[in-house]
Amino acid sequence: MDRQNPVRRILLLTLSLDIPLTVLTVAALVRLLRVGSPDSTELVALTGIFYPARTVLFIGMVARALGPFVRWEGSSGRHAPSLEAAHAAVARAPLLLSVVFSILWGLSIIGALVILEVLNEGVLIENYVLPAVALFLLAVLLGSFSGAYVVHSWTLSSEVARVSAAAGKRCGSLAGSDLSWRGRLVILLYVAILTPSAWIGSFGYLAEMRSMVRSASRRAEAVARVVAQQVTMDQPGAGPEMILRRYHSEKVTPFIASSDGEVLLAATDGARFDPRVDPLLREKAAGRARGSWFDQKDLRVVAFERTAQADLAVVAVDVKHPAAGEFASASLVFGVVVLLWGLLVTHFLSTQLSQQIKRVSDVVGAVGRAETPRGAPRVPLYDHHEMGSLAESINRMLDRLERSEEAALEMERFKDEFIRMAAHELKTPVTIVKGYAQLLQSPANESAREHSVTAILRGTERMSHIVSELVDICRIRAGRYVIRSERINLNELVSEVASHAARQSGRTIRMLQGEHATVEGDRTRLAEVCAVIIDNAITYSPPEATVEVDVVRVGEQAVLSVEDHGIGIPLEKRPLILEPFRRAHADTPHDRGGVGVALYLSRLIVERHGGRIWFESEEGRGTKFHVALPAAKEDFNHANTRSAQDNIDHRG
Amino acid sequence: MPTHDQLKTILIIEDDLDLRELMASLLELDGYHVERAADGSEGLDIAARVLPDVVLLDMRMPVMDGRRFAEAFRQRYGRKRPIVVVTAAADAGERAKEIQADAFVAKPFDVDELIHVVESFAPTHRRN
Numbered sequence: 001m002d003r004q005n006p007v008r009r010i011l012l013l014t015l016s017l018d019i020p021l022t023v024l025t026v027a028a029l030v031r032l033l034r035v036g037s038p039d040s041t042e043l044v045a046l047t048g049i050f051y052p053a054r055t056v057l058f059i060g061m062v063a064r065a066l067g068p069f070v071r072w073e074g075s076s077g078r079h080a081p082s083l084e085a086a087h088a089a090v091a092r093a094p095l096l097l098s099v100v101f102s103i104l105w106g107l108s109i110i111g112a113l114v115i116l117e118v119l120n121e122g123v124l125i126e127n128y129v130l131p132a133v134a135l136f137l138l139a140v141l142l143g144s145f146s147g148a149y150v151v152h153s154w155t156l157s158s159e160v161a162r163v164s165a166a167a168g169k170r171c172g173s174l175a176g177s178d179l180s181w182r183g184r185l186v187i188l189l190y191v192a193i194l195t196p197s198a199w200i201g202s203f204g205y206l207a208e209m210r211s212m213v214r215s216a217s218r219r220a221e222a223v224a225r226v227v228a229q230q231v232t233m234d235q236p237g238a239g240p241e242m243i244l245r246r247y248h249s250e251k252v253t254p255f256i257a258s259s260d261g262e263v264l265l266a267a268t269d270g271a272r273f274d275p276r277v278d279p280l281l282r283e284k285a286a287g288r289a290r291g292s293w294f295d296q297k298d299l300r301v302v303a304f305e306r307t308a309q310a311d312l313a314v315v316a317v318d319v320k321h322p323a324a325g326e327f328a329s330a331s332l333v334f335g336v337v338v339l340l341w342g343l344l345v346t347h348f349l350s351t352q353l354s355q356q357i358k359r360v361s362d363v364v365g366a367v368g369r370a371e372t373p374r375g376a377p378r379v380p381l382y383d384h385h386e387m388g389s390l391a392e393s394i395n396r397m398l399d400r401l402e403r404s405e406e407a408a409l410e411m412e413r414f415k416d417e418f419i420r421m422a423a424h425e426l427k428t429p430v431t432i433v434k435g436y437a438q439l440l441q442s443p444a445n446e447s448a449r450e451h452s453v454t455a456i457l458r459g460t461e462r463m464s465h466i467v468s469e470l471v472d473i474c475r476i477r478a479g480r481y482v483i484r485s486e487r488i489n490l491n492e493l494v495s496e497v498a499s500h501a502a503r504q505s506g507r508t509i510r511m512l513q514g515e516h517a518t519v520e521g522d523r524t525r526l527a528e529v530c531a532v533i534i535d536n537a538i539t540y541s542p543p544e545a546t547v548e549v550d551v552v553r554v555g556e557q558a559v560l561s562v563e564d565h566g567i568g569i570p571l572e573k574r575p576l577i578l579e580p581f582r583r584a585h586a587d588t589p590h591d592r593g594g595v596g597v598a599l600y601l602s603r604l605i606v607e608r609h610g611g612r613i614w615f616e617s618e619e620g621r622g623t624k625f626h627v628a629l630p631a632a633k634e635d636f637n638h639a640n641t642r643s644a645q646d647n648i649d650h651r652g
Numbered sequence: 653m654p655t656h657d658q659l660k661t662i663l664i665i666e667d668d669l670d671l672r673e674l675m676a677s678l679l680e681l682d683g684y685h686v687e688r689a690a691d692g693s694e695g696l697d698i699a700a701r702v703l704p705d706v707v708l709l710d711m712r713m714p715v716m717d718g719r720r721f722a723e724a725f726r727q728r729y730g731r732k733r734p735i736v737v738v739t740a741a742a743d744a745g746e747r748a749k750e751i752q753a754d755a756f757v758a759k760p761f762d763v764d765e766l767i768h769v770v771e772s773f774a775p776t777h778r779r780n
Contacts, residue, residue: 420742427740428668431760435674438763439681448677455670 541566692716
């Protein structure tokens with residue numbers, strides 16, 4: 001069976017819920033075809049014929065209630081179902097279903113009874129039809145309420161589980177679970193007790209009444225036959241009075257009437273009935289040797305047997321048997337109690353579900369109305385089944401929304417900071433270029449011409465450096481940063497950069513005797529990284545202090561370390577050092593200026609190479625930066641073999 | 653032409669060499685005597701030797717920044733000698749007010765703007 005189709009699932013569920021009725025209907029039809037029409041079989045068979053119509057209608061109703069979910073399914077999961085619509089559907093559906101259910105069943109039972117009335121020529125009489133129909137309608141009304149709740153809860157819970165699973169897919173949670181064991185137990189009990197009891201409570205009553213009328217008729221006919229025979233035989237010492245008295249009892253009232261319907265002789269002692277025979281006797285007995293009918297008015301069966309003397313031996317049997325009444329009321333009470341119980345439990349189950357949907361839809365609604373998902377309420381969790389998983393999924397989705405909102409804000413902050421820093425850092429070189437250019441305009445300043453031009457060039461150099469740094473950041477953040485891959489001798493690269501930095505700064509940079517390391521990567525970019533951390537070490541340490549550079553192998557990694565004996569990084573600034581636009585010494589006397597992106601850019605470059613950058617620092621003592629990069633494959637053979645080279649000092 | 657001693661003295665405290673030289677050139681052309689310092693403490697040393705008529709002060713500098721220089725300078729020489737803050741900070745005015753500077757010039761500045769501010773505090777006789 002296709003689990004994805006809710007309508008099919010409802011069909012199966014409805015059939016399984018009404019298994020007793022289905023079996024009963026089939027059995028009754030078979031019996032009706034084979035045996036004729038004994039007792040209540042026709043009734044069950046006839047009403048059972050209405051069953052498919054009811055099921056079709058029921059499926060239509062539930063499918064409609066599940067519309068929001070079904071539509072969602074149809075649109076390939078692109079739009080989430082409207083939870084508010086779902087809630088409305090849940091709240092409305094049981095009532096609508098029950099009303100339609102009851103009306104249809106009521107019509108079916110009345111229809112069946114009318115057909116029976118026609119078929120049986122009035123054997124089934126209105127005295128019993130009215131209470132039976134009333135009882136049946138009540139049973140159906142209550143039963144269908146609970147049935148509707150059950151079916152609705154079950155189907156809805158699976159739908160909810162699916163929605164939850166789908167929501168989970170988007171927000172990374174696990175799929176939602178189906179109906180809880182409590183829910184399943186309720187439904188099982190419903191199937192096991194509720195449906196048969198509804199049938200016993202209503203049809204049982206009617207069927208019992210009808211079977212009593214039949215047995216009373218048979219009994220009355222038998223007694224009438226015997227009385228008629230004995231009266232005809234005219235036994236000695238046993239006159240008609242004696243015979244009548246012999247068969248007279250609390251329930252049985254024998255008497256003899258003429259064919260005109262006039263009572264000739266009756267056993268009246270203690271009899272409930274007036275011995276007057278219904279005028280119908282003449283009509284019923286006309287042209288017939290024997291027969292019986294049910295007297296609707298007095299609730300008795302009247303049987304007659306025509307004798308040779310043309311008189312009728314008539315027996316009236318009271319069918320208001322106390323046992324029948326007890327059975328009827330007991331089954332009525334039982335049926336009503338069970339139905340009420342089922343109604344309460346299933347109502348509770350369904351209401352819980354509906355309330356959870358409401359909670360979810362409240363939260364989702366609140367989020368929808370709010371400008372930002374930040375600080376949105378969460379769906380309270382009471383249960384980990386059914387709606388519980390949906391609530392969890394929704395909560396997780398909200399968490400994620402919040403995080404992405406945070407990320408968007410972070411990006412916004414990054415951009416603001418970016419623009420601010422770029423503008424700030426460009427101000428000084430722009431001032432220089434502008435000022436010297438204005439100075440050049442002045443003819444009195446001919447002597448300073450050469451100096452001015454040099455200063456302008458240096459200013460533009462600074463500007464272009466800042467601009468290229470910013471462009472790099474933009475590019476690397478947008479993922480358009482091209483990293484070429486080639487084999488690089490890390491020791492050589494570091495040595496080149498260090499000697500260059502030493503020349504530029506006039507400082508001493510000591511290359512410790514390292515281990516040979518080859519890495520794969522972008523030579524230019526890695527040289528930049530190397531230059532940045534060496535420059536930092538130079539900038540933030542006293543002019544006389546030496547900067548030490550080392551390359552070692554740690555496992556499958558090549559690690560470059562640059563150590564200075566400078567001012568160190570304040571503890572509170574450390575977590576921010578590798579973030580953009582952060583400078584440890586910004587706005588302090590140690591401030592050397594800069595956009596504050598060099599280390600951030602280095603971090604991005606190293607990370608793009610599959611490596612890692614970190615540092616150790618002690619305030620006032622110095623900082624040691626490390627860059628770990630994956631070593632190139634063939635290098636593993638040389639692992640831990642120190643090269644024989646001595647420490648090399650690059651001096652400026 | 654006034655002699656060296658008669659020229660007004662401007663103390664420029666700015667860590668950026670090019671910018672410092674630019675301002676110095678401009679002011680010298682305009683007929684001022686210029687003293688140069690790369691940070692606050694250097695500035696204080698010079699002020700002890702030659703009390704400037706106007707101080708042009710950068711805020712962000714190594715060793716001793718503009719704020720600390722302004723505090724020390726005020727303490728020693730009171731408010732008689734004006735301090736003009738030259739800064740790239742977006743809130744230049746606020747910064748200037750914080751350290752009780754007499755004026756500020758926001759980078760990037762116009763040549764005329766700088767001269768105009770300095771002249772307003774230290775009028776020079778030599779004007780072409």
